[in-house]
Amino acid sequence: xxxxxxxxxxxxxxxxxxxxxxxxxxxxxxxxxxxxxxxxxxxxxxxxxxxxxxxxxxxxxxxxxxxxxxxxxxxxxxxxxxxxxxxxxxxxxxxxxxxxxxxxxxxxxxxxxxxxxxxxxxxxxxxxxxxxxxxxxxxxxxxxxxxxxxxxxxxxxxxxxxxxxxxxxxxxxxxxxxxxxxxxxxxxxxxxxxxxxxxxxxxxxxxxxxxxxxxxxxxxxxxxxxxxxxxxxxxxxxxxxxxxxxxxxxxxxxxxxxxxxxxxxxxxxxxxxxxxxxxxxxxxxxxxxxxxxxxxxxxxxxxxxxxxxxxxxxxxxxxxxxxxxxxxxxxxxxxxxxxxxxxxxxxxxxxxxxxxxxxxxxxxxxxxxxxxxxxxxxxxxxxxxxxxxxxxxxxxxxxxxxxxxxxxxxxxxxxxxxxxxxxxxxxxxxxxxxxxxxxxxxxxxxxxxxxxxxxxxxxxxxxxxxxxxxxxxxxxxxxxxxxxxxxxxxxxxxxxxxxxxxxxxxxxxxxxxxxxxxxxxxxxxxxxxxxxxxxxxxxxxxxxxxxxxxxxxxxxxxxxxxxxxxxxxxxxxxxxxxxxxxxxxxxxxxxxxxxxxxxxxxxxxxxxxxxxxxxxxxxxxxxxxxxxxxxxxxxxxxxxxxxxxxxxxxxxxxxxxxxxxxxxxxxxxxxxxxxxxxxxxxxxxxxxxxxxxxxxxxxxxxxxxxxxxxxxxxxxxxxxxxxxxx
Numbered sequence: 001x002x003x004x005x006x007x008x009x010x011x012x013x014x015x016x017x018x019x020x021x022x023x024x025x026x027x028x029x030x031x032x033x034x035x036x037x038x039x040x041x042x043x044x045x046x047x048x049x050x051x052x053x054x055x056x057x058x059x060x061x062x063x064x065x066x067x068x069x070x071x072x073x074x075x076x077x078x079x080x081x082x083x084x085x086x087x088x089x090x091x092x093x094x095x096x097x098x099x100x101x102x103x104x105x106x107x108x109x110x111x112x113x114x115x116x117x118x119x120x121x122x123x124x125x126x127x128x129x130x131x132x133x134x135x136x137x138x139x140x141x142x143x144x145x146x147x148x149x150x151x152x153x154x155x156x157x158x159x160x161x162x163x164x165x166x167x168x169x170x171x172x173x174x175x176x177x178x179x180x181x182x183x184x185x186x187x188x189x190x191x192x193x194x195x196x197x198x199x200x201x202x203x204x205x206x207x208x209x210x211x212x213x214x215x216x217x218x219x220x221x222x223x224x225x226x227x228x229x230x231x232x233x234x235x236x237x238x239x240x241x242x243x244x245x246x247x248x249x250x251x252x253x254x255x256x257x258x259x260x261x262x263x264x265x266x267x268x269x270x271x272x273x274x275x276x277x278x279x280x281x282x283x284x285x286x287x288x289x290x291x292x293x294x295x296x297x298x299x300x301x302x303x304x305x306x307x308x309x310x311x312x313x314x315x316x317x318x319x320x321x322x323x324x325x326x327x328x329x330x331x332x333x334x335x336x337x338x339x340x341x342x343x344x345x346x347x348x349x350x351x352x353x354x355x356x357x358x359x360x361x362x363x364x365x366x367x368x369x370x371x372x373x374x375x376x377x378x379x380x381x382x383x384x385x386x387x388x389x390x391x392x393x394x395x396x397x398x399x400x401x402x403x404x405x406x407x408x409x410x411x412x413x414x415x416x417x418x419x420x421x422x423x424x425x426x427x428x429x430x431x432x433x434x435x436x437x438x439x440x441x442x443x444x445x446x447x448x449x450x451x452x453x454x455x456x457x458x459x460x461x462x463x464x465x466x467x468x469x470x471x472x473x474x475x476x477x478x479x480x481x482x483x484x485x486x487x488x489x490x491x492x493x494x495x496x497x498x499x500x501x502x503x504x505x506x507x508x509x510x511x512x513x514x515x516x517x518x519x520x521x522x523x524x525x526x527x528x529x530x531x532x533x534x535x536x537x538x539x540x541x542x543x544x545x546x547x548x549x550x551x552x553x554x555x556x557x558x559x560x561x562x563x564x565x566x567x568x569x570x571x572x573x574x575x576x577x578x579x580x581x582x583x584x585x586x587x588x589x590x591x592x593x594x595x596x597x598x599x600x601x602x603x604x605x606x607x608x609x610x611x612x613x614x615x616x617x618x619x620x621x622x623x624x625x626x627x628x629x630x631x632x633x634x635x636x637x638x639x640x641x642x643x644x645x646x647x648x649x650x651x652x653x654x655x656x657x658x659x660x661x662x663x664x665x666x667x668x669x670x671x672x673x674x675x676x677x678x679x680x681x682x683x684x685x686x687x688x689x690x691x692x693x694x695x696x697x698x699x700x701x702x703x704x705x706x707x708x709x710x711x712x713x714x715x716x717x718x719x720x721x722x723x724x725x726x
Contacts (some may be wrong), residue, residue, distance in 0.1 A: 033232060044076075048353050055082040062087075068096035084109055097177060097208060099124050103135075113140030120145065120178040122175070125207035127692065130151040130173065130182075141177035148173035150182065152207075153693040165694055166722060168202070170600040180206045184189040199363045204725045213237045216245070216693075221717035226329070227253030229717075238472075241265045249329070251687050256279045257329050271303030271316070276482030278329065283709035284362075296325045313343040327710045335362050349383040364708060372509065376401060390642045391421040394436075398530060402509055410507050414438065414530050422530045432472040438528065440466045462505040469496040470524055487546040491560070492539065493522050499536045502570050508532055515634075516576045517613065518585045518601060521560045526577070538564040542586075553593050559586030561606070574612075574635055581606050585613075596620050625658045650674040651681075663691045680704055695721040 042472040045060025056078045057479065061644040063073045074089025085108045093101040093112070108115035115137045129152065146710035154166035171188035181203055190198040205212040216233040223229065233247040242264040249257040259276035271411035277297035281289045298321065304314035318337035326332050336358040357374040359365075376575045377400045384393035398414040418436035425431065441463040472493040479486050508530025520526040522540050525533055542560020562582040576583035584604040597620070603613035608709065614633040616657075621627050634649040655669035670683040684701040698718035706712060 001563075003060075012568065029694045037064065068112055070094040071108070085112075095177075097125075099177075112141075114138050126152065126724055127154075128207050130175070139178075143175045143177075145173045145175070147171065150184075151693065153691070163190065164560045165691070166191050170202075171507075175206065178204070179361070180209050180550070182206050196632060205725055211235075211237045211240075211243065217719055217721035219717055219719050221715060223330075223713050223715035225253065225711060226251040226715075249296070254278070254329070266305070268307070269303060269305030269312075271305075272301065274300040274330065276329075278325075285708040287706075287709045287711045294522065296321045298326060298331065311343065311345040313341075315339075315341040319360060320362070323364070324708050324710050326362070327707060330715070336360070337362065349385065351381045354381045359692070367406070371402055372402045372404050372407075374400060374402050389421060389423065390420065391487060394418040395421060400510075408447040408507050410509065411443045412440060414529070416439045428475060428477075430474045430476070434470040434524075435468070436470075437465070439463065439468045442506055444505060444507060447505060462503065464501045464503075464533075466497060466501055468524060470494070472522070483550040483653075485546070485548045487544070487556075489544040491522065491544060492541075493542045494537075494539050495524055495534075496537050497533075497535060499566065501533045501535050504530060515574065515613075516571075516582065516585060517603060518558060518560070518587045521562065521585055534565055536566055537566055538562060549592070551593070553591060555588075555590045556591070557586060557588035559584060561585070576603055576612060579606070583612055584609070593621050623659060626656070627651070628655045648675055650678075664689050693723050695719070695723065 042058070042062075042064045044058035044062040046058065049055075049059045050057075058076045061078045062071075062073050064076065070093070071087060072090070072092040072093075073087035074093075076085065076087045078085045086106070087103075087108070091103045091106055092332055093102065093103075093106070101117070101119040102123070104119040104120040106115055106117040106120075117135045117137065118133075120130075120132050120135045124130065128150070130145065130148055130150050130197075132148035132694045134147075134558065135143050135145040137143050149169050151164045151167035151169050153166060155164055156162055166689040167190050168184060169190060170184035172185040173184075174183045176183070179482075180203075184202040185200070187199050187202045188195045189199075195690065205214075214234070215234050216235050218233070219231040221229050228247055229251045231247060231249045233245055236244045236246070238244060242262075244260060244262045245553045248259070249260040251257070257276055257278040259274075261272065261274045263269065263272040275298065277295060279295050281292060282292040282294055283289055299317065299319050301317040302315065304312065306312045317339050319339065320335075322338060326334060339358040339360075340355060342353060342355045344351070353378040355374070357377065359371050359373065361371050378398065380395075380397040382395040386392045394417065395702050396414075396416045398412070400410075400412045402410050403542055413704065416436055416438035418434055420434045421432070423431045441461070443461050445459045447459070470493065472491070474489055474491040476487060476489040486553060508531045511527035511532035513528055514526070516526060519655065522544055540560065542558055544556075544558040546554065546556035548554045548556075561584050564580055567579055571577040576585070583606050585602070587599070587601045589597075589599045597618070599615075600616040601613070602611065604610065605612055611633060612635040614631065616629070616631040618629045619626065630649050630653045632649065649671055652672065653669070653671040655667065657665060657667040659665045665688050667686045667688075668684065671681040673679060673681055682701065682703045682705070684699060686697065686699040688698075689696040696718070698716070700714070700716045702712075702714045720723075
């Protein structure tokens, strides 16, 4: 206070001596202090000083700043003898934290840190507000308010006299800025001005808090399987770099599912652990209780860490006690759990990695002893620096060891070297030439000669050596017509490689998931892995096109086909590649603006253009009403290891969301199997209200799928969250 007293005294003595009468227009003075950061600056339209009483008075746009605090008022009076400053009329006090205090009248002392106020209004962070009849401030960080109201809700602009959506009223409210808490004594919650809940004491963090231990918004609901359910998460802020969330789910039919999640950030990375456990009734494959009970649960974890600027490592761990635990308790709907430790390094144009894979199959026909585990899987990739004419070399190496408890084992070493050249001609043509040679060496055990992995035939060493030459030409043609820019680009690719290369002694472990589409048209090897290769001379050709508007709208796509000299029986029947000429594949994407988007991917039969693969994603409508439709048709394929065709897959999914008002939105969705034996897979509906202070969300879901003890279910869940209370 000595600084302020010195400032006021010297300031007004100087003004008295310099001005007569003792009035001036917009006086501004700054006075230094021996205490760094506590200089005082004052401005006002009019200043007067009563030397006899030791009272300084300022009026008209008074502004006083000291340190990081600023006081604004119509009238300010300072009594040197009482060491008291009073302010009235449109009083505003700006705090260093960004909070703003409004009052009709206040008295301050000790560098504006202590004082009393009347008719106070506090504007806190995140637009939250407190109003009180009176308040007392102490230490610059503690404000005790009498007969106070807290609410982050905005008042109705048409009827500001009406009560906000919700507010907390209390006989006494204490805001501790140092502890960053707001405490209420004799408090009650009002909704639309109607009291709905009373508490003798209630406390929550102030809006400046980003992380604080406490209860999170609960989720209520019911389902035909679990009965009534309540999830009450509790967040534990252990330290700035670690936290935990306990999330027990209480159900009336299946007991309690105890769940928790732990997260931590270390000096070199971060990791998390998510787990749950339940004790419930055992059921048979028809969902009927067997009379026995037992523990069930899951454990998921993942982490990523950095050793140095080149190397990093991490892991993924997923494990469940049984096949249906996750889906029965509606934790997730995964059908395969994957555990993978890894290490990888990137140094310039070199990449190296080491992985191991362990799988847990959750489908009814999965035999765990026949599911492989990979230990290790090593990869190395090198791309040389471009030299003369932009040519560069490449080298890729892969080593894999795959085991089964019951079934085939294999060990594979694959090495590939290549030379690559790209060139742009004077006409704009783009040429690419690649020459590669690849060798694969296998040591196998219990592999049948047809390529399956479950009968005992081939064992010992086998392999292949494959040279390959690739030449590609494309000519991007661009022109502008008005505001539209057009692109047409023909592409031709020729590949030379020997026939064969897929003997039955080489197992197919990583190339079973195959689908011929536009993304693989110009791939030299369309299989997903290394165990299968394409053979023989072949040509791939297609046309890429696009129309791009100045306003951001666009239409683009491509269509193409592949041709080979001889048929390749490596590809499944129905894959579209088993004959000399492949099916036609392509895509079209039409997006003239933000309210319309259509993506269509197709595979058409080579002879009659019948649809063998159709994928349509359609979205239309403004933000107020948006519709999304997805349709997929996949024709049957006969895999190389089986003589039974996969059934056709045809499915449609649709969702719609409407924003009724700026706060209310409603949505619905469904997924349906369109094959002869199919039907509705699920449907759902949701209703949400969200504004600046409240979130209310409810969702109803109906699932029609069956999987052993997981039966068709209808569930209803809803959440109410009072924002800024935690």
